[in-house]
Amino acid sequence: RGQQAIKTGDLILLFSEEEEEDGFVGTGGNSSENVVIKSSKDKDCILQIVPMMSHGDYEGYGNEDVALESKLEGKSLIYGQIVQLRNIRTKRYITTEDESIANLGNVIWDKYLSKKTRFRILPHLSNLSEGDTVYTTHKIKLEHVLSGMNLRQTNHVDHNGNYSVEIEEDTYTPFIIEHSDIGGAHRHILKNGSCVRFSHSSGLLNGNYKNRKLVTKDYPPGEYNSYSTIWTIYEEIPNTNYSDGEILWNRRLRFKLFGTELYLTMNVGEDEENEDEFKSLTLTEDETDPYTIFILNPVIKESEYVPFGSSVLIQNSSKYWLQCADDIIHTGKTGTNHTRVSCSKKFKYNDSFTLLTVPEYQLNDYDFVYDRRVSILRKYAKNKKKSRGVKDVLADLINFVIFSDSEDAFECEGVPNTTHQRLLGTEDIIQLLVSIAKIGHRQSHSISFLVYKLLKHIVTNNSKNGIILKNLFVLPKLSKKSPDKLNYYSRIPIAQCLTEIYMNNIELIYSVEEEFIQKIFHIISVSKDYNYLDFLRILCIQEDRIYHYNQKLICTLMNDFIDNISYQTKYAGGKMNMIVDGRDVTLVEFTMDENRFSQKQVKFVWKLLQLYSDMCIGRNTYCIAFVSKLYSFNECFDSLKEKFLDS
Numbered sequence: 001r002g003q004q005a006i007k008t009g010d011l012i013l014l015f016s017e018e019e020e021e022d023g024f025v026g027t028g029g030n031s032s033e034n035v036v037i038k039s040s041k042d043k044d045c046i047l048q049i050v051p052m053m054s055h056g057d058y059e060g061y062g063n064e065d066v067a068l069e070s071k072l073e074g075k076s077l078i079y080g081q082i083v084q085l086r087n088i089r090t091k092r093y094i095t096t097e098d099e100s101i102a103n104l105g106n107v108i109w110d111k112y113l114s115k116k117t118r119f120r121i122l123p124h125l126s127n128l129s130e131g132d133t134v135y136t137t138h139k140i141k142l143e144h145v146l147s148g149m150n151l152r153q154t155n156h157v158d159h160n161g162n163y164s165v166e167i168e169e170d171t172y173t174p175f176i177i178e179h180s181d182i183g184g185a186h187r188h189i190l191k192n193g194s195c196v197r198f199s200h201s202s203g204l205l206n207g208n209y210k211n212r213k214l215v216t217k218d219y220p221p222g223e224y225n226s227y228s229t230i231w232t233i234y235e236e237i238p239n240t241n242y243s244d245g246e247i248l249w250n251r252r253l254r255f256k257l258f259g260t261e262l263y264l265t266m267n268v269g270e271d272e273e274n275e276d277e278f279k280s281l282t283l284t285e286d287e288t289d290p291y292t293i294f295i296l297n298p299v300i301k302e303s304e305y306v307p308f309g310s311s312v313l314i315q316n317s318s319k320y321w322l323q324c325a326d327d328i329i330h331t332g333k334t335g336t337n338h339t340r341v342s343c344s345k346k347f348k349y350n351d352s353f354t355l356l357t358v359p360e361y362q363l364n365d366y367d368f369v370y371d372r373r374v375s376i377l378r379k380y381a382k383n384k385k386k387s388r389g390v391k392d393v394l395a396d397l398i399n400f401v402i403f404s405d406s407e408d409a410f411e412c413e414g415v416p417n418t419t420h421q422r423l424l425g426t427e428d429i430i431q432l433l434v435s436i437a438k439i440g441h442r443q444s445h446s447i448s449f450l451v452y453k454l455l456k457h458i459v460t461n462n463s464k465n466g467i468i469l470k471n472l473f474v475l476p477k478l479s480k481k482s483p484d485k486l487n488y489y490s491r492i493p494i495a496q497c498l499t500e501i502y503m504n505n506i507e508l509i510y511s512v513e514e515e516f517i518q519k520i521f522h523i524i525s526v527s528k529d530y531n532y533l534d535f536l537r538i539l540c541i542q543e544d545r546i547y548h549y550n551q552k553l554i555c556t557l558m559n560d561f562i563d564n565i566s567y568q569t570k571y572a573g574g575k576m577n578m579i580v581d582g583r584d585v586t587l588v589e590f591t592m593d594e595n596r597f598s599q600k601q602v603k604f605v606w607k608l609l610q611l612y613s614d615m616c617i618g619r620n621t622y623c624i625a626f627v628s629k630l631y632s633f634n635e636c637f638d639s640l641k642e643k644f645l646d647s
Helices: 063-072 360-382 390-401 418-424 427-442 445-459 463-472 483-489 494-502 514-527 531-540 548-558 587-592 599-616 621-630 633-641
Strands: 011-016 023-027 035-038 047-051 082-087 093-096 107-110 119-123 139-144 150-157 163-168 175-179 195-200 203-207 214-217 231-235 252-257 263-267 278-284 294-298 311-316 321-331 337-344 353-357 569-572 575-580 583-586
Touching: 035 107, 082 093, 107 163, 203 337, 214 278, 214 321, 360 390, 360 418, 360 427, 390 418, 390 445, 418 445, 427 445, 427 463, 427 483, 445 463, 445 494, 463 494, 483 514, 494 531, 514 531, 514 548, 531 548, 531 599, 548 599, 548 621, 569 633, 575 587, 583 587, 587 599, 599 621
Parallel strands: none
Antiparallel strands: 011 023, 011 047, 011 175, 023 035, 035 163, 047 082, 082 119, 093 107, 119 139, 139 150, 139 175, 150 163, 195 203, 195 231, 195 353, 203 214, 214 337, 231 252, 252 263, 252 294, 263 278, 278 337, 294 311, 311 321, 311 353, 321 337, 569 575, 575 583
């Protein structure tokens, strides 16, 4: 194929042509961190050219990094450009061992992106200069940006016969750069089965698998992580002349919405002969539909192949062209503008789409969830006898959806990974998890615990996921006549899950229903689970915002359950006593005597008092009058003066 331009995102090989010691840059084996020169090429030698990113590890790519990589990938590499070299198999980068002078020369593989992973591509030959395009077969010099030293092969041989690599100030090894011919060709060429995003000036082409409508959405910079913007491209008839499945211009293609069985198609309606100027677009499961065929036409044709990063005009096989409306039809809750996409007989150059690559980690994340784990959960939901591996799957997903220092799914807490929340927050997955939760006490306690904990993390600080879960959520039916069932549910974070559903979710806070609160009070009265009191508290007030309607509703309904919730009190001699288990005890005895009264009892009373406070806050006279009937002013004042009690 001759000499080809090297582009960011390409899969490459670096060949060292030192006398008697030539070979390929690669890894020293599964357990080795060292960068080595291997005499024969294999999959451990395939590198990817990654545009310079900010700090942060590969697993925690920042959203801005994702957008930048998508934008820069497929652009011609030029001399003087700073890149990072990632090993495809290990997902690790070439870097120096540390920043100390003693170890600065050691070159290793590491998963963390940093200033130490940055290398500048420079020409070996004097007839080339910075700004020139890098081509295959060129000899390049790799300058370590942080130290100003150069990458070079040493004469040291390890026990596997591989030569070590270091950085050195005065000398360097010229590496021949080639496209990888192992495990498929370089990545920047569109291939049969490639995943792609179509970027228009109005936003990314977005397919809704529910209503099957097509729009473009102008996602904020750095938020190119929606799976509804990913399309898998298939040739109608694969071109067997190209072993790697490269797609050429003007081939007949189908676009399938990623993760679904729905194809993009032109909606012709009942009258196929109607030649209106505009036709709508939709999604169909019928891949034999002739209107699912589209053709990519280049705005500027540089080669016979379709490269990522190129601008294309998309034409339906019926000769209609994809076109975006001039006006915004809707603005989403997150502030994204939606623009209608349709087909027109006329094409306009400003309706071109840019082909963006999809970061590999996003595809890996999707496979992580759907490839095996979801199938195990689906089998278990249909037949609870098939519980093998279910706990491990739930634990994996909990660690997947949060950033936590602990890997123990039963103990770990952390900040939600919003990208992974979005992946797990689909209605079908939440519905699947709820169906497992509904099995309840008929399944292992640890499975119930983990599934509620996973649901809690999926909805934390995520209003959209919270609304989906609220509509599917079912409270357990508890009774004092079933003590085993009460004990089972007392150790499962159901109330905590509810709290996260409603936290900062204004839509749900303003739609609290009477029947729902009655069910909550019933659970509290039979279980004495103080976590449900915390849930009622956040319905009254959040971040200094008071919800007076909820305060009054909770207060009104509490009256029917007060005898089963509140402890009676007696006031005499300037002291308030409580009646607990039929006995008069002082507040000090109740809170301090751990042999007679459990911490669960004490915490329940404490949380109940906090709920009373939150009901009254904001001078809610209705609730103040209710609480005044339970506790007199003297009882409250003298309890506050008790020096043995926690303030």
